[in-house]
Amino acid sequence: MAKILKIYPDNPQENYMNEVIKTLQDGGLIIxxxxxxxxxGCDIYNVKAMEKLARxxxxxxxxxQFSIICNNLSHLSEFTRPIETSTFRLLKSKIPGPFTFILEANKNLPLAYKGKKTVGIRVPDHPIxxxxxxxxxHPIASTSIKDDDEVIEYSTDPELIAEKYDHLVDIVIDSGYGDNVASTIVDLTSGEPEILREGKGIL
Structure with missing residues (x-):
């Protein structure tokens, strides 16, 4: 049964955050x-957790195709090939923000990503x-929660999300209603930005 933790973005409770971290370290899944x-999300270095996420x-x-969630641009060099100055400037101007940037991967990707030629990097503009x-x-692996509803593509109510995923994840972080527009996906592998999915972010 998933544990619901009410964590507020403006003042995240340290004991709750520590519980989230322990869960990730133990191979758990979080929302x-x-x-x-x-x-x-789950720990990118825990292959069993990544397999659970895939299932x-x-x-x-x-x-x-799981994104890698970072908290700043410093992780780029860990997972991606060297990028051009113009690409770096674009990233710097849009990160943190509602974007997923597709970049060429290097050979240092975590085991669960092995064989991937590209990787999606995301730095959300959200404190949690x-x-x-x-x-x-280190970063976490991530994938959006999609709804089965034909009208609403993404669930916004954390309580309804918790109900749906009750026996599938370990922790649901409730920070109030979420948005229902996903990130904008931008492919930067050719040097010229190409929008693969229009989302919340505007280039």
């Missing part, structure tokens, strides 16, 4: 808020995911 929609999305790890990454000491 957390962002500057766009609520999302599922939740009805896919396999080799086919999954930023604090999670900071306290954990």
């Amino acid at each position: 957390y808020p962002s500057d766009t929609v609520y999302a599922l 939740l999305k009805n896919t396999t790890l080799d086919k999954a 995911p930023q604090l999670i990454v900071e306290k954990l000491g």
Whole structure:
């Protein structure tokens, strides 16, 4: 049964945050808020947790396209090939923000991402995911929570999300209603920005 933790962005309770970090370190799955929609996350270095995340999305790890959630641009060099100055300037002007940037991956990707030629990097403009990454000491893997409803694509109510994922995740962070517009996905692998999905972010 998922534990619901009410964590407020303006004053995140340290004991709750520590519980979230311990859960991630133990291979657990969390649902957390962002500057766009609520999302599922786990430790990128825990392969079993990543496999669980893939199963939740009805896919396999080799086919999954999970973003890497960072709290600043410093993680880019860890996971991506060197980028051009113009690309770096664009990233710097839009991060943190409601964007997922697709970049060429390097060979240092975590084991669960092995074989991927590209990787989606995201730095949400929201204190909770930023604090999670900071306290954990490295990024988390992430995927948006989509709704089965044909009218509303993304669930915004954390209580309804918690009901739906009650036996599938370990912790649901309730920070109030989320947005129902996902991040804008921008492919930067060719040098010229190409929008793959229009979302909340405006280039």
